[in-house]
Amino acid sequence: MTSAAIDSPLDVREEPTGGEAVLLSRGTDLELTDELLAPLWRPWPRLKYALAATGLGACALFAALTYTAITGIGLWGNNIPVAWAFAIINFVWWIGIGHAGTFISAILLLLEVSWRTSINRFAEGMTLFAIVQAGLFPIFHLGRPWFAYWLVPYPSEMGVWPNFKSSLPWDVVAVSTYLTVSFLFWYTGLLPDLAAARDRAPTLRQRRIYGVLALGWRGDSQHWRHYRIGYLVLGGLATPLVLSVHSIISLDFAITQLPGWHSTIFPPYFVAGAIYSGFAMVVTLMVPARAIFKLGDVVTRNHLDNIAKMLLVTGWIVTYAYLVEAFMAWYGGNRFEMYTALVDRPRATYAWVYWGVIFCNCVVVQALWSRRVRTSPGALFVIAAFIQLGMWGERFMLIITSLHRDFLPSSWRVYTPSWIDWTILGGTCSFFLFLFLLFLRFVPFIPISELKAMRRELSEAARAGRSELAELGDFAGAGESGGHHA
Amino acid sequence: MRDGIVAEFDGPDGFERAFVRLRALGYTRLRSWTPYPVRAVVTRLPESGVPWIMLAAGLGGASLGYLVQWWCNAHDYRLDIGGRPFNSIPAYIPIAFESGVLAAALAGFLSILGLSGLPRLYHPMFEVDGFERASVDRFWIGVDGSDPRFDERVGEVLEASGALRCQRIGGAIAPARSDVQP
Numbered sequence: 001m002t003s004a005a006i007d008s009p010l011d012v013r014e015e016p017t018g019g020e021a022v023l024l025s026r027g028t029d030l031e032l033t034d035e036l037l038a039p040l041w042r043p044w045p046r047l048k049y050a051l052a053a054t055g056l057g058a059c060a061l062f063a064a065l066t067y068t069a070i071t072g073i074g075l076w077g078n079n080i081p082v083a084w085a086f087a088i089i090n091f092v093w094w095i096g097i098g099h100a101g102t103f104i105s106a107i108l109l110l111l112e113v114s115w116r117t118s119i120n121r122f123a124e125g126m127t128l129f130a131i132v133q134a135g136l137f138p139i140f141h142l143g144r145p146w147f148a149y150w151l152v153p154y155p156s157e158m159g160v161w162p163n164f165k166s167s168l169p170w171d172v173v174a175v176s177t178y179l180t181v182s183f184l185f186w187y188t189g190l191l192p193d194l195a196a197a198r199d200r201a202p203t204l205r206q207r208r209i210y211g212v213l214a215l216g217w218r219g220d221s222q223h224w225r226h227y228r229i230g231y232l233v234l235g236g237l238a239t240p241l242v243l244s245v246h247s248i249i250s251l252d253f254a255i256t257q258l259p260g261w262h263s264t265i266f267p268p269y270f271v272a273g274a275i276y277s278g279f280a281m282v283v284t285l286m287v288p289a290r291a292i293f294k295l296g297d298v299v300t301r302n303h304l305d306n307i308a309k310m311l312l313v314t315g316w317i318v319t320y321a322y323l324v325e326a327f328m329a330w331y332g333g334n335r336f337e338m339y340t341a342l343v344d345r346p347r348a349t350y351a352w353v354y355w356g357v358i359f360c361n362c363v364v365v366q367a368l369w370s371r372r373v374r375t376s377p378g379a380l381f382v383i384a385a386f387i388q389l390g391m392w393g394e395r396f397m398l399i400i401t402s403l404h405r406d407f408l409p410s411s412w413r414v415y416t417p418s419w420i421d422w423t424i425l426g427g428t429c430s431f432f433l434f435l436f437l438l439f440l441r442f443v444p445f446i447p448i449s450e451l452k453a454m455r456r457e458l459s460e461a462a463r464a465g466r467s468e469l470a471e472l473g474d475f476a477g478a479g480e481s482g483g484h485h486a
Numbered sequence: 487m488r489d490g491i492v493a494e495f496d497g498p499d500g501f502e503r504a505f506v507r508l509r510a511l512g513y514t515r516l517r518s519w520t521p522y523p524v525r526a527v528v529t530r531l532p533e534s535g536v537p538w539i540m541l542a543a544g545l546g547g548a549s550l551g552y553l554v555q556w557w558c559n560a561h562d563y564r565l566d567i568g569g570r571p572f573n574s575i576p577a578y579i580p581i582a583f584e585s586g587v588l589a590a591a592l593a594g595f596l597s598i599l600g601l602s603g604l605p606r607l608y609h610p611m612f613e614v615d616g617f618e619r620a621s622v623d624r625f626w627i628g629v630d631g632s633d634p635r636f637d638e639r640v641g642e643v644l645e646a647s648g649a650l651r652c653q654r655i656g657g658a659i660a661p662a663r664s665d666v667q668p
Binding site: 233 | 498517518519520521522523524525527528531532533534535536537540544551554555558559562563565567570574577578580581583584585587588590591592594595597598599601602603604605606607608609611612618619620621622623
């Protein structure tokens, strides 16, 4: 933060190219509120086309799922030994995407990172809808989805219980907890903004709907007293939760005996990969939304820069995990591990997936060392698309290669997905976008109350002339000096 | 608050000044309504009980999660999985942890609402003119009529601190001087 900001306490403005400000808006609180609530009231002429297109994709998803449920999962490309295939690839991929939302809203909340504030609601919405997609896959992969409740320990006539030493019931609890806690955290954060929406709503009907959703929030000091600490502790809970969820999912793999899966590196490797793909999804959604809603003054280039730095960091963790995986297979000396990691993956049937993953996840992301790329929305969008593809490919590589050639060459088999598999994958993408569009339409997707509070804090800090002001403006270590050198 | 005087401020500075002055004058039953938490107010509030409720619920949820697993697999119907102990602590930790988080989060959400007296869709404050800006950019202070030092002069203090307007709500006494429009 330069001295320009300190001179004008109520106006925390920076030049967009300066890249350090987290809030460029110069208007009053009223103008800021109205600007951020405008997408709720303004007509969206092209929305119906977007909703129709994504809704059609969602219908294709439901059709494919119905067809699967009444016919059986023989419709998928799954075979023996590749019994997991697309369902689990997509499950892990979608859950992973959700993780960045929780990371942004909970972990960065605890670290008091101010650039989180503009994008956290957005990322939390992404999390919720990604978990919804993820949850579909294991349920339909059961084959008889109507018996999904067998996974829950309910007192049944048969007198049998789930086997809790298996990682599959852990998944059920982890994913359903994750969905519930993400929802509660999101809704708690929304309350003050729903109240603002209620109070600014142009029609009585909207006023009533947002009035009910706001639960009567008045901004009373008694509300804030419980809300502030409660929200913080919810963030504190979500932090170990997000780490535990992907760790538990990685245990589905790690506690088996299969070469390529049976490894202690899996939990941190999966968590880093999850946050990597999730940040990529934040970029994929944020860059168009920022352009469409002209949010350049609340989602500044500084935000893009910081997200890009997170991509770079997690990208390197993932790269490191790939290296360690191969190294440990070789160093461990187990023939089967060595075959999977050093022959099957890089040189056999699915070698193109392996090298594609390396290219997308480890090579493309290196462009982010350049500050120009980090602050260019278009370039970030393209890189994020590569990362999404790469992270999906990584799960494909992990799951398919370990399964298709295991210990016994006589049982080796090649796996090819069916058109139903592709329909379901594409359908979840559509359904996700459909839900996300509805979210953008009906929910204040930039936290308004938090932004106003942050602006107040920044101006108070500026008045006090405190030296830690610089920290409010930036994160990721680089701070002001790092930014200028690049 | 059903009875007392409320005042509207157009920014946090005047609001904080008025709040601090009223406290200094010995008023204790002060209420405020703000679009976001204001330091001078929230730092003076008694500590919230929400974290303790969440802690208790979290521990309870985790214990219950563990107990269910132990009861199912080690007590009611003993499952021998690869010769591992029936009560296999490491295998039961993930679900116990997740149940703890789930219970704590649910308790947190419900206790934030419950202790704040929400949901409550109607409140007498909503009748006050201009109160709808309290969630947007206006800061409101209320002095409760039951405050031992309460009298009509509160309105003068508030106006001297820069209130846009003061309103008498509830009670039998005629409204104080008001209508200083923004």
